[in-house]
Amino acid sequence: MARARQERAEITRQAILDGAAIAFDDSGFEGTSLSDVVKHAGVTKGALYFHFPSKQALARTLMDEQFQVSEHLPAIEDPGLQTVIDLTHQMAHGLRTNVRIRAGIRLVIEFGSFTSPDPTPYDAWIDTCRNCLAPAQRVGDIHPALDVDALSALLGSVRRIMVGARV
Template sequence: MARIRQQRAEITREAILDGAAVAFDAAGFGGTSLSEVVRYAGVTKGALYFHFPSKEALARTLIDEQFQVSSGVPALKAPGLQTVIDLSHRMACGLRDNVRVRAAVRLVIEFGSFTDPDPSPYNTWIETCRACLTPAQARGDVKPSLDVDDVATFLVGSFTGIQITSHVRTHREDLHTRVTDLWDFLLPGIVPASRIPRFAPAGSPECRAELGLAPAA
């Protein structure tokens, strides 16, 4: 019985997160009420408060959903620059196809605009990029003169701006193209010329196949 109750509780929690993602994606943090979350989730308000004591706690939990995109990176034996390129396309795919990722990123941007902004989500992505770029630089794939922390910070800021612009202009329909542009323009500045052909700005064949994208031209 305890296992059944635990399973039901987990199902309810996931339903709440799904409902909250739809609500936050549509209206943002300030424009969403817990009543709307309950309606989208199909649960009672009591069930919601059992799992999440406040709207902010729910939003904070949802913000962490974006990091599922990078959850496999720590297990990689040899992360590198292509890992970061592929991550940017995986994130682009998440923003287009996964409402939890879209809601998480919208919340991050909104929380970053508050009086007391929270930099932790950005710092997490910067650290993920840095952890891939550091061994890449040691292998000679990133110019030795560059500070990988600065490169990682630039990448996260650039992707943030690109995805917002893509959202406003095309509802992110062109996001993979814009991310590919980012890498086409950036690689000559951070990679030794002789090594540039090693990297696929549009994502590795394995990544594109995983995401259901057509092979790069």
């Protein structure tokens, strides 16, 4: 009985995140009301507040989800150049096909600004690239004279541009 209740709660939570993503992707943070979220999610405001204490908490959850693309990186035995290529392709594909990724990225941009974005998501992406490219350089997949830190920062900038353009 408790397991069924937990499963229903998770289904409701995911519906809320899906509804919020649609609303935030369409109208941004300021243009979205909690009424918009519950309408898109097909839940009550009570259900929304059970799972998320505020619109900000809901937005933060969606912003954090965009980095799931690299969550399996520690499980990759030999991360390298191909890993960075694959992650970049996954991010581009997600921007085109996953409203939750698009909404999360839009929210990151809105909570920062184009001139002063929150560096945390980009720093995480740069670290991910560096953690893949350094081993690639050690095995000879990347020229030894190439500055892996600079290349990682460049890829972080490309990601920021890709996100801003919403591929």
